[in-house]
Amino acid sequence: MIKMIIMSLSNVLNINFIKLSHPMSMMIFIILQTLFIGLMTGTIMESFWLSYILFLTFLGGMLVLFIYITSSASNEMFQPKLMIATLIMWIIMFALPLSDFCKNSETSSIHLIKNTETNNINSSIDFQEMTLSLEKLYNNPTFIITMMMMIYLFLALLAVVKITNINQGPIRKMS
Secondary structure (H helix, E strand, C coil): CHHHHHHHHHHHHHHHHCCCCCHHHHHHHHHHHHHHHHHHHHHHCCCCHHHHHHHHHHHHHHHHHHHHHHHHCCCCCCCCHHHHHHHHHHHHHHHHHHHHHHCCCCCCHHHHCCCHHHHCHHHHCCHHHHHHHHHHHHCHHHHHHHHHHHHHHHHHHHHHHHHCCCCCCCCCCCC
């Protein structure tokens, strides 16, 4: 039942996305769509880790897109009043059946999302297996590759900081 509600809210967002013309409202809808896809992925999988990583990846992409939009179209006014009213109307329309569904004693909030990682955390953790998994990552054959990747990323970060001129470009300080 919860999957159907998430899918219907996702479809409502898809239908409303067609009506949008401002990039900021499109970004808000894409973030909400990513949140619903992450919730759907989390309910299907045994763990929410994949959906969490997916959401953080899309959120990072949206931050880059936000910087691009604010630098290219900074003077355009954003008026989200109609969009928010429509979105709230659709969410309320689809949330009312959920409130009736949650009143049953069998479908309490613990049973809505059956996630074995969070529900059975004490019984399912095998600490020895986790330790062996981490030992493989930081032992001798792969340790060199891991350290080289860390050093490469650090040097790339230093190079980007060094070649970036803060006084030029769209995000410069106004004086």
